Amino acid sequence: MTTKEVMRMLPAWIEAPDGQRYLNQLKRFVKGGIIVPAPNLNPVTTPAAGTDVGLSPVVTVQGMQDSACEIYALMGRHTPTDNADVIRRLQVEITDQRYLRRLMNRPVLANHVFGTGQFPVYAYETIMLEAQQNLVFQFSNPSAAGASHFQFAMEHRKFIDSNVNAAFLTRWLTENRKRKELLYPFWLTSNSAVSIPASGTRDVFFTTTQDIMLVLFEVWCDFITTGVAGDTQEGLAFEFFNPKNGRPLQNRPVTLNCCAGRSQTNPIAYKLPCPLMVEPATNMLVKMTNLITDQPTEAFMTFFGVAYYQGNGPWQYGDQSEKLDRSVYTQVPQGNPTGWMDQRIAQQPVWPANQQANGQG
Numbered sequence: 001m002t003t004k005e006v007m008r009m010l011p012a013w014i015e016a017p018d019g020q021r022y023l024n025q026l027k028r029f030v031k032g033g034i035i036v037p038a039p040n041l042n043p044v045t046t047p048a049a050g051t052d053v054g055l056s057p058v059v060t061v062q063g064m065q066d067s068a069c070e071i072y073a074l075m076g077r078h079t080p081t082d083n084a085d086v087i088r089r090l091q092v093e094i095t096d097q098r099y100l101r102r103l104m105n106r107p108v109l110a111n112h113v114f115g116t117g118q119f120p121v122y123a124y125e126t127i128m129l130e131a132q133q134n135l136v137f138q139f140s141n142p143s144a145a146g147a148s149h150f151q152f153a154m155e156h157r158k159f160i161d162s163n164v165n166a167a168f169l170t171r172w173l174t175e176n177r178k179r180k181e182l183l184y185p186f187w188l189t190s191n192s193a194v195s196i197p198a199s200g201t202r203d204v205f206f207t208t209t210q211d212i213m214l215v216l217f218e219v220w221c222d223f224i225t226t227g228v229a230g231d232t233q234e235g236l237a238f239e240f241f242n243p244k245n246g247r248p249l250q251n252r253p254v255t256l257n258c259c260a261g262r263s264q265t266n267p268i269a270y271k272l273p274c275p276l277m278v279e280p281a282t283n284m285l286v287k288m289t290n291l292i293t294d295q296p297t298e299a300f301m302t303f304f305g306v307a308y309y310q311g312n313g314p315w316q317y318g319d320q321s322e323k324l325d326r327s328v329y330t331q332v333p334q335g336n337p338t339g340w341m342d343q344r345i346a347q348q349p350v351w352p353a354n355q356q357a358n359g360q361g
Contacts, residue, residue: 037061235292236299
């Protein structure tokens with residue numbers, strides 16, 4: 001997702017059904033910004049692995065004190081003194097404390113979660129933080145080559161004066177809060193670490209939990225090997241299988257650089273032409289073949305997309321995944337009982353919840 005695509009979510013001008021154009025009033029109350037960890041934890045220091053994997057301190061990033069905010073891009077940087085093996089192996093796990101949700105099935109390569117300042121990783125579903133709500137990060141370092149020193153920052157939108165009784169802002173936040181009960185960004189990696197023998201093939205599984213359905217939009221993959229024989233540029237070949245029916249998604253194995261992004265100088269993910277859907281409690285199979293002929297290869301594959309929360313949710317939200325699309329709001333002087341318009345439903349009135357309950361909707 002490009003910066004232009006992200007900003008399109010909040011356009012400056014709105015066209016009404018009668019052809020007139022209006023300034024999007026939400027612009028007055030939404031300002032961009034950057035969120036970073038506390039100074040003593042930026043960079044985050046993660047010790048080298050010893051008997052166990054090295055773990056960083058728990059890093060808590062807190063929402064703005066005076067308003068809600070929406071995180072839509074993640075950026076990170078390894079310090080130049082870090083060992084190359086540490087840079088390639090550093091992992092991170094993110095937890096949303098409001099809903100006690102992990103945003104990945106297990107720790108994921110930090111290079112697959114954080115982009116750079118020039119190429120941030122844009123979330124397909126933003127993370128909303130209420131005032132002083134916490135987002136928790138913990139880094140793990142499986143490399144014995146040295147400690148990691150990692151800096152990160154997140155781009156966000158801050159909703160100014162969110163307590164003011166402004167109808168367009170109140171409505172947007174109300175609907176977005178409902179959306180966040182159901183949808184959040186998610187990174188899906190292999191169930192366990194993957195090592196493939198020289199010239200060998202291995203079945204690798206990616207499993208969803210029972211409480212979420214995933215819609216996956218991007219693929220990242222990197223590999224580590226000491227081998228010098230075979231195809232050292234591509235490194236790996238893959239066969240993907242539809243998680244719904246087990247059918248192959250290609251006619252023959254596809255090599256790495258034709259089906260996955262790489263976390264190199266310009267980290268750009270591979271965009272799936274059609275999003276891949278993985279239902280709850282489902283195994284997705286990827287057959288990985290090592291194209292290196294003299295040494296084993298470690299593979300790190302991550303899918304990035306959106307989790308749709310299914311389990312234990314209020315029954316009335318059960319069919320909301322299609323309805324909770326991003327909408328654009330503007331003030332309309334007449335022609336709508338509420339005084340506000342959603343472009344996607346033109347001039348149809350949007351009744352407050354209490355009027356719907358009374359049969360007026």
